[in-house]
Amino acid sequence: MLKRLFVFVKPYMLQFNLLIFLTLLLAVLVPIRPYLIQYTIDQDVASGDFDGLVKMIWILIGLLVIQAFVQYYHTYLSSWVGQHIIRDIRTTLYAHIQRLKLKFFDNTPIGRLVTRNVSDIETLADVFSQGIAMMVGDLLQLIVILIFMFYTNWRLTLVSLSTLPILIIATYVFKEKIKVSFNHVRAAVANLNSFVQEHITGMNIVQIFNSEEEELRKFKDINREHRHANIKSVLYYSVYFPVAEVIQAIGIGLVVWYGAFHMIDRTFQPGELIAFIMYIMMFFRPIRMIADKFNTLQMGIVSSNRIMKLLDSKEHIANEGTYVPAAFNGDVSFNHVWFAYNDENYVLKDISFEVKSGQTIALVGATGAGKSSVINLLSRFYDINKGQITIDGVDIQEFELNTLRQHIGVVLQDVFLFSDTIQRNISLGNDEIPLEKIIAAAELVGAREFIDKLPGGFEYNVMERGATLSVGQRQLISFVRAMVYDPKIIVLDEATSSVDTETEELIQSAINKIMKGRTSIVIAHRLSTIQHADKILVLDHGEIKESGTHDELLAKDSYYAQLHKMQYKEVLIG
Structure with missing residues (x-):
C-alpha cells in the first residue's frame, strides 16, 4: 500500500530526500548527548578539569540548539511534503469520481464517497505528515542508540535489553488489537457520515411524516457503535502504555543494580551508568x-x-473516442438499442427511431416506461448493452466524450443548483462565458425579469440546491444554463411537470425559444405541451408501442389516445 502511495511522492523527491537527511541527522544528534555526558563525568568531573567541564557544557548547549533547528525544519518539511501529497491524492480521487458511471452513484451512498474524499484522505495526511517520517526517524534512532550502547559497554547493553522481548510481545499484541479496532472505527465513521448526509438532505421528508423520534433512535444506534469502537481503541492504549512504562522501569532498575554492583569493584565508571540510564x-x-x-x-x-479500492474502480465511461467533428448538425438515430441498469432486466428493448436536425421528437408513457433512460444513453451517462446510437451517422462511442456532451444540452425536471451565485450556476464556473452572454440568454428565455429583482441580481446566492428560489425560477435558470452553452441537441425531461399553469406558460415560452433551430428530444408528462412535435413515441415497459404526430396517434385510438383521454378527464375533474 505504501509503495502505491509513494507514486505521489515523486514530484517532491528533492524535499523528500532533504527530509530523509534531516531524519538521519536527528537520529545521530539525539544519542550523542549521553555519550558526551558520560565523557564529561568520567574525564572532566573525575579529574577536576573545570575548563573541560565548561567547554563540554557549551558543546552540549550548541548541540541542543542545532537539534532544535533541525527538529523545527524536520517537522515543517514533513508537514509540507505531506500536505502537498494529500492535495494531489485528493485531486486525483475527485477527478476519478467525476469520471465514474452514474450506475456507480446509484449503488454507492454519497456519505461514503464524502468520507473517502475528506475524512480518509485527512487521515492519510497524518500518515505523511507525522506517521512515516516520525516512525522512520524513531527506527533510525533506535539503531544509533544500540550502536552507542554496545560501543560504550556491551554487558550493560545486554542487561538493559533483557526486558526487550517482553516489550516486543506486548507491542505486537497491541498492534494487532489496534489494527482490528481502527477498522471498526473507520467503518463506524463511514456509517455515521452516510446517515447524517442522507437524513439532512431528506429532512423535509422526516419532518413531514413525523419521523424525528424514529430517525433519532437510528442515529443514536449508529453513534453508539461509533463511540464503542473508539472507546475500545482507547482501552488498548490505556493498557499498553502503563505496561511499557513498567518494562522500562524494570530495565532501568536492572541497569542500576548491575552497574552499581560493578562500580563497587571499579569495573564500571559512574558516567557509564548515568549514560545507560539516559540511553x-x-x-x-x-x-x-x-x-x-x-x-x-x-x-x-x-x-x-x-481510497485505492475506489481508485481501482473501473466503473467509468471509457473515453476512448477521438472523433471531433468540424460541424455538428444534430441528426440522432437509435438503432435496435437494448439497455439494462443491472445487465439482467432490460428497461429498453429494441428501441429504434430517428430525429433529423432541427426536428422535435417527444417521448411519452407511464412512469418506468424507459423515457429517462433514452436521454441518459444519448449523453453516455450509461453505455448500451446492444445496438447502436449515432449522431450525424457516427457512433457516439467514437466521439470524444467532452465534445459529445458539449453539444447536448439537458434540462431536467429536478433542477440542481449549487450554493453559489446565479451567474456561476449558469456558467458552471466557465470563465470563457462572459456575463453579457448570460444576460442575453436570460433575456431570451424570460428569466432576466425575476433575476433583476433579486438582491444583487446575477450575483445573488441561491443557497444550497437553490433553496431560496421557486421551482419555476430554478427551471428558468436551467434553461439559461442550457442556452449559454448553445447545444445543437436539446433534451427536456418533463420540464413543466412540477409547476403551476401560469409558470408553465412562461416556461413553455422559454422552451419554444430554446428549441428553435435545434434537434429536440422532449420527455413530456403533460401531453398538451407536445402537440406540435414532429413525432411522438409512446413507450411502455421499454418498448415503442406506437409513433406518429399528435393527430395521427389520436386517430389510431390506442395507447396515446388512452393517455390523452385520461389527462383530459383529470383536467375536467380539476
Whole structure:
C-alpha cells in the first residue's frame, strides 16, 4: 500500500530526500548527548578539569540548539511534503469520481464517497505528515542508540535489553488489537457520515411524516457503535502504555543494580551508568512513540485501502473516442438499442427511431416506461448493452466524450443548483462565458425579469440546491444554463411537470425559444405541451408501442389516445 502511495511522492523527491537527511541527522544528534555526558563525568568531573567541564557544557548547549533547528525544519518539511501529497491524492480521487458511471452513484451512498474524499484522505495526511517520517526517524534512532550502547559497554547493553522481548510481545499484541479496532472505527465513521448526509438532505421528508423520534433512535444506534469502537481503541492504549512504562522501569532498575554492583569493584565508571540510564529512556521512548503511531499508521492503512479500492474502480465511461467533428448538425438515430441498469432486466428493448436536425421528437408513457433512460444513453451517462446510437451517422462511442456532451444540452425536471451565485450556476464556473452572454440568454428565455429583482441580481446566492428560489425560477435558470452553452441537441425531461399553469406558460415560452433551430428530444408528462412535435413515441415497459404526430396517434385510438383521454378527464375533474 505504501509503495502505491509513494507514486505521489515523486514530484517532491528533492524535499523528500532533504527530509530523509534531516531524519538521519536527528537520529545521530539525539544519542550523542549521553555519550558526551558520560565523557564529561568520567574525564572532566573525575579529574577536576573545570575548563573541560565548561567547554563540554557549551558543546552540549550548541548541540541542543542545532537539534532544535533541525527538529523545527524536520517537522515543517514533513508537514509540507505531506500536505502537498494529500492535495494531489485528493485531486486525483475527485477527478476519478467525476469520471465514474452514474450506475456507480446509484449503488454507492454519497456519505461514503464524502468520507473517502475528506475524512480518509485527512487521515492519510497524518500518515505523511507525522506517521512515516516520525516512525522512520524513531527506527533510525533506535539503531544509533544500540550502536552507542554496545560501543560504550556491551554487558550493560545486554542487561538493559533483557526486558526487550517482553516489550516486543506486548507491542505486537497491541498492534494487532489496534489494527482490528481502527477498522471498526473507520467503518463506524463511514456509517455515521452516510446517515447524517442522507437524513439532512431528506429532512423535509422526516419532518413531514413525523419521523424525528424514529430517525433519532437510528442515529443514536449508529453513534453508539461509533463511540464503542473508539472507546475500545482507547482501552488498548490505556493498557499498553502503563505496561511499557513498567518494562522500562524494570530495565532501568536492572541497569542500576548491575552497574552499581560493578562500580563497587571499579569495573564500571559512574558516567557509564548515568549514560545507560539516559540511553534506556531514549531507547524505550521511540518504541513507545512507534507504538503510538500505530494509531495513525493503522488508520492510514485502512483509509488508503478504501481510497485505492475506489481508485481501482473501473466503473467509468471509457473515453476512448477521438472523433471531433468540424460541424455538428444534430441528426440522432437509435438503432435496435437494448439497455439494462443491472445487465439482467432490460428497461429498453429494441428501441429504434430517428430525429433529423432541427426536428422535435417527444417521448411519452407511464412512469418506468424507459423515457429517462433514452436521454441518459444519448449523453453516455450509461453505455448500451446492444445496438447502436449515432449522431450525424457516427457512433457516439467514437466521439470524444467532452465534445459529445458539449453539444447536448439537458434540462431536467429536478433542477440542481449549487450554493453559489446565479451567474456561476449558469456558467458552471466557465470563465470563457462572459456575463453579457448570460444576460442575453436570460433575456431570451424570460428569466432576466425575476433575476433583476433579486438582491444583487446575477450575483445573488441561491443557497444550497437553490433553496431560496421557486421551482419555476430554478427551471428558468436551467434553461439559461442550457442556452449559454448553445447545444445543437436539446433534451427536456418533463420540464413543466412540477409547476403551476401560469409558470408553465412562461416556461413553455422559454422552451419554444430554446428549441428553435435545434434537434429536440422532449420527455413530456403533460401531453398538451407536445402537440406540435414532429413525432411522438409512446413507450411502455421499454418498448415503442406506437409513433406518429399528435393527430395521427389520436386517430389510431390506442395507447396515446388512452393517455390523452385520461389527462383530459383529470383536467375536467380539476
